[in-house]
Amino acid sequence: xxxxxxxxxxxxxxxxxxxxxxxxxxxxxxxxxxxxxxxxxxxxxxxxxxxxxxxxxxxxxxxxxxxxxxxxxxxxxxxxxxxxxxxxxxxxxxxxxxxxxxxxxxxxxxxxxxxxxxxxxxxxxxxxxxxxxxxxxxxxxxxxxxxxxxxxxxxxxxxxxxxxxxxxxxxxxxxxxxxxxxxxxxxxxxxxxxxxxxxxxxxxxxxxxxxxxxxxxxxxxxxxxxxxxxxxxxxxxxxxxxxxxxxxxxxxxxxxxxxxxxxxxxxxxxxxxxxxxxxxxxxxxxxxxxxxxxxxxxxxxxxxxxxxxxxxxxxxxxxxxxxxxxxxxxxxxxxxxxxxxxxxxxxxxxxxxx
Numbered sequence: 001x002x003x004x005x006x007x008x009x010x011x012x013x014x015x016x017x018x019x020x021x022x023x024x025x026x027x028x029x030x031x032x033x034x035x036x037x038x039x040x041x042x043x044x045x046x047x048x049x050x051x052x053x054x055x056x057x058x059x060x061x062x063x064x065x066x067x068x069x070x071x072x073x074x075x076x077x078x079x080x081x082x083x084x085x086x087x088x089x090x091x092x093x094x095x096x097x098x099x100x101x102x103x104x105x106x107x108x109x110x111x112x113x114x115x116x117x118x119x120x121x122x123x124x125x126x127x128x129x130x131x132x133x134x135x136x137x138x139x140x141x142x143x144x145x146x147x148x149x150x151x152x153x154x155x156x157x158x159x160x161x162x163x164x165x166x167x168x169x170x171x172x173x174x175x176x177x178x179x180x181x182x183x184x185x186x187x188x189x190x191x192x193x194x195x196x197x198x199x200x201x202x203x204x205x206x207x208x209x210x211x212x213x214x215x216x217x218x219x220x221x222x223x224x225x226x227x228x229x230x231x232x233x234x235x236x237x238x239x240x241x242x243x244x245x246x247x248x249x250x251x252x253x254x255x256x257x258x259x260x261x262x263x264x265x266x267x268x269x270x271x272x273x274x275x276x277x278x279x280x281x282x283x284x285x286x287x288x289x290x291x292x293x294x295x296x297x298x299x300x301x302x303x304x305x306x307x308x309x310x311x312x313x314x315x316x317x318x319x320x321x322x323x324x325x326x327x328x329x330x331x332x333x334x335x336x337x338x339x340x341x342x343x344x345x346x347x348x349x350x351x352x353x354x
Contacts, residue, residue, distance in 0.1 A: 001029045001030060001031055001074070002019075002023075002028055002029070002030040002031070002336050002337060003030070003031050003033070003336075004016075004019050004030050004031065004032040004033070004333065004336060005033060005034060006032050006033060006034045006035035006036060006037060006071075006072075007034040007036075007037035007038055008328075008329055008332050009325045009326075009328040009329040009332065010038065010324075010325035010326050010328075010329050011034075011036060011037050011038030011039065011329070012036060012038070012039065012326070012329070013035075013036055013045070013047070013048045013097070014097075014100060014305075014326060014329060014330065015032070015035075015329050015330075015332075015333055016032055016035055016036075016044075016048055016051070016073075016101075017048070017051055017097065017098075017100040017101040018100065018101075018308075018309055018329075018330055018333040018334070019032060019075075019333050019336075019337070020051055020052065020055055020075065020101040021100065021101050021102070021103070021104045021105055021309060022104070022309065022333065022334065022337040022338065023075055023077045023337065024055055024059060024061065024077045024078075024080060024104075024105040025104055025105055025108060025182075025313075026077075026179040026182065026183075026337055026338070027077055027179065028077070028179060028337055029074070029075060029076045029077065030074070030075055030336075030337075031072065031073070031074045031075075032072060032073055032075070033071065033072040034071060034072070035048075035070065035071050035072060035073070036048075037071070042071060043068070043069040043070055043071045044066065044067065044068055044069060044070045044073070045068065045093070046068060046089065046090055046091050046093060047089055047091060047093025047094065047097065047098070047119070049066060049067070049068060050087070050088075050089045050090065050093060050098060050119075051098055051100075051101035051102070052066045052073070052075065053066075054085070054087050054098065054101070054102060055077070055078075055080075055101065055102070055105070056078075057085065057087075058080055058081060058085055058102075058105075059077060059078035059079055059080045059081065059105075060078035060079070060081075061075065061076060061077045061078040062075075062076040062078070063075050063076070079110075080105050080106070080108075080109045080110070080113075081109075081110070082109045082110045082111030082112055082113055083111075083113070083114070084114040084115075084116075085113070085114070085115050085116070086116045086118075087115065087116065087117045087118070088117075088118040088119070089117070089118060089119030089120075089159070090119075091119065091120070091159055092119060092120035092123055092154060092155070092156045092157055092158065092159030092248075093119045093120055093123075093159070094119060094120050094121070094123050094125075094126030094127065095117040095118070095119045095120065095121055095129075095154075095161065095162075095163045096121070096126055096127035096128070096129060096131075096132040096163075097126050097127065098117060098119065099117075099132070099163075100306070102115065103140065103167070104309055104310070104313075106167040106169075107140065107143060107144045107167060107169055107170065108169055108171060108186075109167070109169050110169075111169070112166060112167070112168050112169075113166070113167040113169075114149075114164070114165075114166045114167075115163075115164065115165055115166075115167070116150075116162065116163075116164045117162070117163045117164075118154075118159070118160065118161070118162050119154060119159050119161060120154045120155065120156060120159040120161055121151065121152075121153050121154045121155075121161035121162075121163060122153060122154070122155060122161075122209070122250060122252040122271060123154075123155065123156045123159075123271070124156065124271060124273075127302070127306070128252050128254050128269045128271070129151060129153070129161075129163070129252075130207045130209070130252070130254035130269070131254050131256075131267050131269050131302070133148055133151075134205070134207075134254070134256055134264055134267070135256055135264045135267040135303050136303065136306050136307075138263065138264055139193070139303075139307060139310070140310065142190075142191055143170050143190045143191070143310070143314070144167060144168060144169050144170035144171075145166075145167070145168030145170065146165060146166070146167050146168075147165060147166045147168075148163070148164070148165045149164045149165060149166055150162065150163075150164035151163055151164065152244070152245070152246075153209065153211070153244040153245075153246045153250070154246060154247065154248075155211065155246050155247075155248045155249065155250025156248060156250065157248055158247035158248040159247065159248075160246075160247040160248075161246070161247075170189075170190070171185075171186070171189055171190070179337075179338070179339070180339050183313060183338060183339060183340075186313045186314060187313075187314060187315055190313070190314045191314065192314055192315045192316035193307065193310065193311050193314055193315070193316030193317070193318065194316050194317060195298045195299050195304075195307070195316070195317070195318045195319065196298060196317040196318065196319045196350060196352075197298055197319065198265065198266075198296060198297065198298045198319075199259040199263070199265060199298070200259055200260065201235055201257045201258070201259060201265060201266075201293075202235070202236075202257075202258055202259055202260045203235055203236045203237065203238065203257070203258055204231060204234075204235045204236070204237040204238070204255055204256070204257055204258075204289070205237075205238055205239075205240075205255070205256055205257075205258055205264075206224070206227065206237070206238070206239035206240065206253065206254060206255040206256065206285075207239065207240045207242060207253070207254050208220045208221070208223040208224040208227070208239050208240070208241055208242070208251075208252075208253040208282070209242045209243075209244060209251065209252050209253070210223070210242075210243055210244075210250070210251040210272070210278075211243070211244060211245070211246045211248070211249040211250055211251070212243045212244060212245055212246075213246075213249040214243075214249060214251065215243045217278075218278075219251050219272070219278045220241045220242060220243060220251065220278075221241055222277075222278035222279055222282065223251060223253045223272070223278045223279070223281050223282040223285075224239040224241060224253070224282060225279075225282065226278065226279040226280075226281070226282030226283050226286070227239060227253060227255060227282035227283065227285055227286040228282075229282075229283075230282065230283045230286035230287060230290070231255075231286045231289070231290065234290065234293065235257065239253075239255070250271075250272060251271070251272030251278065251281060252269065252270070252271050252272065252281075253269065253270055253281055253282055253285045254267065254268075254269040254285070255267065255268050255269070255285050255286065255289045256268070256289075257289070257293070265298070265299065266289065266292050266293065266297065266299060266300045266303075267289070267300055267302070267303060268285050268286075268288035268289035268291075268292065268300065269285055269288070270282070270284035270285035270288070291321075292321050295321040295322075295349075296319070297319055297320045297321040297349065298318065298319045298320070299318060299319070299320055300320065300321060301320050301321055301322060301324050301326075301327065303320075304318050304320035304327055304351075305324065305326045305327050305330060308327060308330035308331055308334060308351075309330065309333075309334055311351075311352075311353055312334035312335075312338050312340050312342075312353055313338070315353045315354060316352065316353065317350060317351065317352030317353075318350070318351055318352070319348065319349060319350045320349050320351075321349060322349050323344065323346055323349055323351070327351070331344070331351070340353050341353075
């Protein structure tokens with residue numbers, strides 16, 4: 001059984017989510033201790049428990065000690081069964097973070113997986129939905145078919161957002177009996193990631209979203225206008241305005257660069273909150289994007305973080321703006337489960353797997 005230190009580096013919930021994904025893929029059980037030890041309220045939260053419960057339901061996995069507030073658990077994976085699954089986090093917990101535990105296993109399932117996940121789509125300390133769909137998913141689509149078939153926004157505190165997506169595995173499924181053999185098969189059949197050099201940027205795209213409650217105040221427009229002003233003339237920019245129905249009021253803006261072929265490169269986002277002017281939200285996202293563009297990064301730190309488990313499987317290299325604690329934590333978990341060793345150049349913020 002693999003032992004995972006949940007307090008390693010950033011010590012957050014992503015350590016557990018990545019461990020759940022890799023355990024389900026490799027068939028290797030794990031024991032996680034000191035879960036979220038570095039957080040103000042340590043232990044499992046409902047959104048973390050939802051990932052465990054989802055995999056139990058989808059694969060027949062077993063978990064010992066999985067309850068809210070628990071600081072340690074044991075997880076024994078099962079074999080994922082293809083089909084349709086409706087999953088409810090039960091809070092405004094982020095559906096995009098739940099996907100950190102589910103996406104990789106679904107990519108190697110025995111058949112088409114259709115997920116309907118209810119929770120928060122754009123919430124604090126998580127991946128906004130537009131970042132997930134425009135930056136993360138396009139990279140994973142190199143390896144399998146992924147289609148977003150429905151989406152409804154859900155903001156804090158009520159959540160009630162919905163993400164519906166279909167994952168069509170790109171490889172024939174065989175039960176994993178030898179983790180190393182499985183890893184070798186993936187390397188032979190799927191393309192390596194080479195995100196070590198920035199492609200030439202052609203434009204900036206974006207989506208500025210607000211609840212329909214805020215339409216009269218022109219919140220989505222003001223976020224976009226502020227972002228345009230902060231970006232200046234660095235690149236041609238086009239930010240789409242969208243108002244949505246949601247259980248709670250909320251706003252979010254996501255920006256990203258694209259090359260001449262329309263491929264996404266570097267992204268940034270900002271979330272609205274009570275008392276925070278729409279103009280401040282737009283400026284925040286623009287400044288985050290410009291900060292990365294002033295480096296030589298091929299991808300931003302959040303995209304790099306989310307690609308670490310995929311990189312561990314298919315091999316390749318990624319250059320980002322800096323090596324964050326989240327990236328280090330993900331590398332740590334991958335090296336515990338897989339027969340890989342990352343080569344990391346701290347100064348160049350470059351990481352690779354042979």
